[in-house]
Amino acid sequence: MISITNVSKTFGVGAGRTLALDDVSLEVGRGEIFGVVGQSGAGKSTLIRTVNVLERPDSGTVAVDGRELTALSERDLRVARQGIGMVFQHFNLLSSRTVRGNVELALEVVGVDGSQRRSRAGEILELVGLGDKTDSYPAQLSGGQKQRVGIARSLATRPSVLLSDEATSALDPETTRSILELLRTLNRELGLTVLLITHEMDVVKSICDSAALIEGGRIAENGRLVDLIRAPGSRLARELFPLGAVPANATGTVVDITFSGGLADRPVIAQLSREHAIDVSILGATIETIAGNQAGRTRLELPGSAATNAAAIADLRAQGLLVEIVGDAA
């Protein structure tokens, strides 16, 4: 649905020149919720702005729904943008207009006439749960309500793609949850493809199907969450399972075992103790719901070096578990 191909973008000139995006390629499938995570300054904002060409890349192409936006003229680009919604961290609502007026702006731009504007705005505001706030001004709303207006505005023209630029970063955890739920619902009911950028792993965990990690303008990792959690050494997976750092005073072999896709109910530890006569210590464990599925990661300490535990580890791997050796006494 969204194809970003070899996109690069630099800002500034001379000594102040920074490479915001360095040969970035991403593919977002139709109906998918795709999260791009990274720290501030990593290039997330620039990346999402290249999708609707608010930021024109220096090189590379961006295509949405098979249409190459980077090749369009300004005029055609404006029309294409009407099919791509966008919501912002700071909502960016007009303070001079009511909630309804803000939503109608999107329709005025497209040229929808008065009565249709009114009914469409009412309809979409009902959908985002603001049916009773249509005549309020943004200043009278809470942060979560403002973001709902932002979402309603972005969806008024029935776009097939929604870009979310840190949409929940200015909200408290409770409100964040309700906004994410709304995005999930819209994604399911309208078949909306969502590309979101965030610095919060919780956002990725709770609604994304796929994710990418961006660092210094480059995509460090990228894939479906169900695959990422099974990928050895995945940093996104490590972020998804908050087990913390490996203890420095561990005397044996420390392994992280990831359970996913129906492997979560295996009596692994009991098996290890029984079949390999190993005294297993549990250093940490977490169970998360990732992309709608339960997955867990357990950190175990096995006495002795990795070499002495090789048979046990091989046995675990043979069961289809992801076993990563994160600390070795030897």
Add this chain to the structure above:
Amino acid sequence: MNDTSDPKFWTDLVDVLLLGTGQTLYMVSVALLVTVVVGLPLGVLLVGTERGGLFASPFGSRTAGRVVNRLLDFVVNLGRSIPFIILMIAVIPFTRLVVGTFIGSTAAIVPLSLVAIPFFARMVEIALKEVDPGLTEAANSLGATRWQIVRKVLVPEALPSMLLGLATTVTSIINFSAMVGTVAGGGLGDVAFRYGYQRYSTIHIVAVIVIIFVIVQSLAAIATHFAKKFARTSSPEGRVGAAEKLELRAAADTA
């Protein structure tokens, strides 16, 4: 001549003041209209042709944008630096070209507009720069044209600020309108000059001051009222705070 016991003195005074007030209001309102019609787009262009602005690259050329920006900036600075009395004399040929004469209230509208346009354009520029760039970005993401962004986003959002700027502008137009009285432009300045200065009539001077004070204060009050009305700020406390800020600014502006 200043015989206050003569009833004719008082009927004369009323006639003279009515005529002067009428002329002043005529000059000021037409000049104000011209100022808004020319100054508003000028202010929009001043901001728009800046680096990264809406009209940064007219016809795809950043050079053109830069040239327009520098030129407008220069014209505005020039207009604002010339003392009014000198400007008034300097533009006489232009006034004559537009109005046909350089004497009288209608002719005075030309220099009054010329002095107020750059002033108001700066006010518009400041007001537009206060608008959150995120709003322009949001409108862009909706596929809005530049014209739609100006009309539906920038101007409405900057309206409260621009109204206060307008109040300041009108005050300075009234101020300068008194000066054109000294060069046969008519108006209350003319009354003050001919009766107050040349005939030593304190009553005329006091009356003119009172009238001008009332005009300026009412216009400022109207502008502040609407500015407050259009400024939709957060929470009741925030609204009070913003209203106070607006009042302070209006007070500072008119001072």
